[in-house]
Amino acid sequence: MANTETTTSETQPTAAAVPFTAMAALAPAIGWLIPGAGHFIQKRWIRGLLLLASVAGLFLFGLAMQGKVYKSNTGDLLDILGFIGDLGAGAFYFAARIFDLGGTAITSANADYGTKYIVVAGLLNIMAAVDAYHIAIGKKQ
Amino acid sequence: MILALQLSHFSAAAIFAFFFSIVFGITQRNNPQEMMRYGAYCFAMAMGGLFVAGWLMWFMHH
Numbered sequence: 244m245a246n247t248e249t250t251t252s253e254t255q256p257t258a259a260a261v262p263f264t265a266m267a268a269l270a271p272a273i274g275w276l277i278p279g280a281g282h283f284i285q286k287r288w289i290r291g292l293l294l295l296a297s298v299a300g301l302f303l304f305g306l307a308m309q310g311k312v313y314k315s316n317t318g319d320l321l322d323i324l325g326f327i328g329d330l331g332a333g334a335f336y337f338a339a340r341i342f343d344l345g346g347t348a349i350t351s352a353n354a355d356y357g358t359k360y361i362v363v364a365g366l367l368n369i370m371a372a373v374d375a376y377h378i379a380i381g382k383k384q
Numbered sequence: 385m386i387l388a389l390q391l392s393h394f395s396a397a398a399i400f401a402f403f404f405s406i407v408f409g410i411t412q413r414n415n416p417q418e419m420m421r422y423g424a425y426c427f428a429m430a431m432g433g434l435f436v437a438g439w440l441m442w443f444m445h446h
Binding site (some may be wrong): 293298307310363364370372373374383 | 403407414441
């Protein structure tokens with residue numbers, strides 16, 4: 244009887260190594276700094292615009308609600324995580340710090356919602372930057 | 385005097401759901417049709433969850 248078995252290495256294609264291009268480094272970096280820009284430089288205009296509008300919208304609503312903008316700190320764990328989340332918004336975070344926007348303390352329920360808006364805007368921007376990276380390496384169209 | 389935007393809990397949650405649904409739709413799916421569908425699904429689930437949680441809290445309170 245003939246041996247019809249084949250080894251798995253012959254039948255299953257191995258994952259191809261992803262070439263690391265300049266775009267793969269630039270897209271997430273610029274996408275973090277300016278929300279949506281990682282998509283703009285790869286000519287995904289509508290996606291970039293929607294991402295920019297969403298991150299900016301959440302961040303600006305948060306500021307308008309007197310949400311707290313966290314500063315670099317080594318205190319409470321939640322404050323540290325809040326700072327990391329805020330930092331994800333890139334240029335919006337730096338602008339808020341430079342112009343001293345937002346509240347300094349959470350004094351009302353609305354300010355608490357606003358604080359969460361600002362943190363989530365940063366986290367969503369990180370997701371957008373990762374998406375720009377996936378487009379740059381060809382994992383996504 | 386600082387004028388802070390005042391939103392109800394419902395409108396704050398609805399605005400939040402609207403924006404995060406757009407980002408989730410774009411980043412979690414591969415083509416425009418699937419992106420729109422997934423974004424709408426996320427928004428619907430968030431709003432549905434809001435109503436369910438609201439009624440649950442109402443029943444717990446009464």
